[in-house]
Amino acid sequence: MEKINIGIIGGGLMGKEAASAFGRWFTLNDVPFCPQLTAVCDLNEHVLSWYNKISPVVLKTTDYTELLADKSIDVVYVAVPHSMHKEIYTAVLQSGKDLLAEKPFGISLEDALAIQQEADRLGRFVRCSSEMPFMPGAQRVIQEVLSGRLGKIIEIKAGFLHSSDMDLNKPINWKRQSQYCGELGVMADLGMHVLHIPLRLGWKPSAVFGQLQKIVHERPNGRGQIVPCDTWNNAIINCKLTIDEEPIPMTLEMKRLAPGETNTWYIEVLGTGGGARYSTKDTKVFWTFKNGKEQLWQRVDLGFQTQFPVTTGGIFEAGFADCFLQMLAAYIVERGRRLDGKFGCVTPEEAVDSHRIFEAALQSHLTQSVVEVSYADVPVTVI
Numbered sequence: 001m002e003k004i005n006i007g008i009i010g011g012g013l014m015g016k017e018a019a020s021a022f023g024r025w026f027t028l029n030d031v032p033f034c035p036q037l038t039a040v041c042d043l044n045e046h047v048l049s050w051y052n053k054i055s056p057v058v059l060k061t062t063d064y065t066e067l068l069a070d071k072s073i074d075v076v077y078v079a080v081p082h083s084m085h086k087e088i089y090t091a092v093l094q095s096g097k098d099l100l101a102e103k104p105f106g107i108s109l110e111d112a113l114a115i116q117q118e119a120d121r122l123g124r125f126v127r128c129s130s131e132m133p134f135m136p137g138a139q140r141v142i143q144e145v146l147s148g149r150l151g152k153i154i155e156i157k158a159g160f161l162h163s164s165d166m167d168l169n170k171p172i173n174w175k176r177q178s179q180y181c182g183e184l185g186v187m188a189d190l191g192m193h194v195l196h197i198p199l200r201l202g203w204k205p206s207a208v209f210g211q212l213q214k215i216v217h218e219r220p221n222g223r224g225q226i227v228p229c230d231t232w233n234n235a236i237i238n239c240k241l242t243i244d245e246e247p248i249p250m251t252l253e254m255k256r257l258a259p260g261e262t263n264t265w266y267i268e269v270l271g272t273g274g275g276a277r278y279s280t281k282d283t284k285v286f287w288t289f290k291n292g293k294e295q296l297w298q299r300v301d302l303g304f305q306t307q308f309p310v311t312t313g314g315i316f317e318a319g320f321a322d323c324f325l326q327m328l329a330a331y332i333v334e335r336g337r338r339l340d341g342k343f344g345c346v347t348p349e350e351a352v353d354s355h356r357i358f359e360a361a362l363q364s365h366l367t368q369s370v371v372e373v374s375y376a377d378v379p380v381t382v383i
């Protein structure tokens, strides 16, 4: 077992999620690497104190440069507000460490490109977080597509739906302010999760029509005042794709105002020969469509068939913490060149492409026109 020392910068919601997953590493059966969380950095001392219960965490600091100066750390997971991504990601790379970044991989396309270029220049191993595709049902959708059983693709739909903004009295936080979250709003927040599988399957839209909504314009700040809330709540992106020389519609939805949807990630692919559908709304259910004399949607209750086998019994159902562990396993195994064709984390190129698509969707909304997505480093053009 090769030991890998991990540092976390940004110990909040996702830092704790990562710590919890590294703490359950022993449940993975055949992974020949042993990551150990040894250092955490957060500006907030109260957040840092949460890590007191993890004994291998020997370094706790409020200064990320101190963590990066520690030569024993091999990999750093960074989970900080988007406005800090470029500065901290590039500092990690320049310190000689590998990086597991959080989405959206920079607050803007410009920053995402700068991070990618620095990673390329320094030859570091960099991937970006997106865990939902590691759910067993999501993996089955990918397998159905790759099997060819779907025939000619008719249509693709994917989305990530939250109801987190439905509480109009919820105090504002950095995720609801463009200066910290970015101009892309909900697209930056939820979109990488939605595009991970489409981009991996080569479904890169050539043009988009974006419909964005800012419905909640102000929120309490928790100190008795009402302050502006300037991020996009919801986005629907209608994409033009070409698959086998046919134009194919792909609809992407990212919403924080989706009534009744706590954390619903879904993907549906329909073809002339069959279809596949998975939604975390019904966590263990995988749907396949069979096109015969009678057309049939078939429901299968999945068990714990994860890419990286774990000790959990095969009949039990997987959840968020499980797909997060699977994603970390994919990162560590791919870093060690042992992924062997399994599904991997978002690459820097895919993260940059997601920015290109979201920037085009934003331009589309602002100009109320269809916008071509440019995959070269040139400005988007309005059709």
Ligand SMILES: NC(=O)c1ccc[n+]([C@@H]2O[C@H](COP(=O)([O-])OP(=O)(O)OC[C@H]3O[C@@H](n4cnc5c(N)ncnc54)[C@H](O)[C@@H]3O)[C@@H](O)[C@H]2O)c1
Binding pocket: 009, 010, 011, 012, 013, 014, 015, 041, 042, 043, 044, 047, 062, 064, 078, 079, 080, 081, 082, 084, 102, 103, 104, 129, 130, 131, 189
């Ligand atoms: N993969 C997912 O499912 C998922 C879910 C939520 C958030 N995220 C992403 O994770 C990142 C963090 O989001 P979060 O929900 O954990 O936010 P959070 O606000 O809960 O935590 C961020 C932490 O970063 C700390 N921080 C801020 N600036 C810092 C600095 N300069 N140095 C050290 N620490 C600093 C804050 O004190 C805070 O504790 C974002 O990029 C977000 O988009 C990913």
